[in-house]
Amino acid sequence: MIQYALKCSNGHGFDSWFQSADAYDKLAKAxxxxxxxxxxxxxxxxxxxPRLSSARSTQAPAPRAEAAPSKAEIERVLKELRAKVEANSDYxxxxxxxxxxxxxxxEAPERPIYGEARAxxxxxxxxxxxxxAPLPFVPSRKTN
Structure with missing residues (x-):
C-alpha cells in the first residue's frame, strides 16, 4: 500500500491510499x-x-484541523461521483x-468498468x- 498527497485542478488537496504506484497510475489514467x-x-x-521521526521526539504530528463537510455536501459530491462513473464507465x-x-x-479491451463483486x-x-477500488454507492442495475 502507498499513500499519496493529491491535488485537483480546483486546488483541493487530499490524501489517498493505493495498492501500488502502478495501481495509482492505471486508475488516474482511467x-x-x-x-x-x-x-x-x-x-x-x-x-x-517526508515523514521523519527524530530520536528526541516520538510524538506524532498534530492532526490538521479541518471542518467536516455537511451531510448535504457529502450527498452532492457522491451524486456527482456516481454521475461521472456512470457516464464514463461500462456497467x-x-x-x-x-x-x-x-x-x-x-484478454479484454482496457476500459473503465464498474459493477458488483462479492467481498x-x-x-x-x-x-x-x-x-x-470500492465505490461509495451501490450501482444501479441496468437492464436491456
Missing amino acids: GMVTCTQCGCTSVEKAVMT VGRDFAREARKIHLG EEAKALIEDGVPV
Whole structure:
C-alpha cells in the first residue's frame, strides 16, 4: 500500500491510499481518481513532506484541523461521483470480477468498468494485483 498527497485542478488537496504506484497510475489514467471535495477527475500527485521521526521526539504530528463537510455536501459530491462513473464507465454488473481480471490479463479491451463483486472476489483481485477500488454507492442495475 502507498499513500499519496493529491491535488485537483480546483486546488483541493487530499490524501489517498493505493495498492501500488502502478495501481495509482492505471486508475488516474482511467479517470477513476477523483477529488474528495469536488469530484474533479483532473488530479495529480502533490509535493509530499517526508515523514521523519527524530530520536528526541516520538510524538506524532498534530492532526490538521479541518471542518467536516455537511451531510448535504457529502450527498452532492457522491451524486456527482456516481454521475461521472456512470457516464464514463461500462456497467458490467455481477460479472465485475471476471471482466476486471480479463482486462488486467489483456484478454479484454482496457476500459473503465464498474459493477458488483462479492467481498472474496474483490479480495482475490487485489491480491492478484488487479487495480480495483470500492465505490461509495451501490450501482444501479441496468437492464436491456
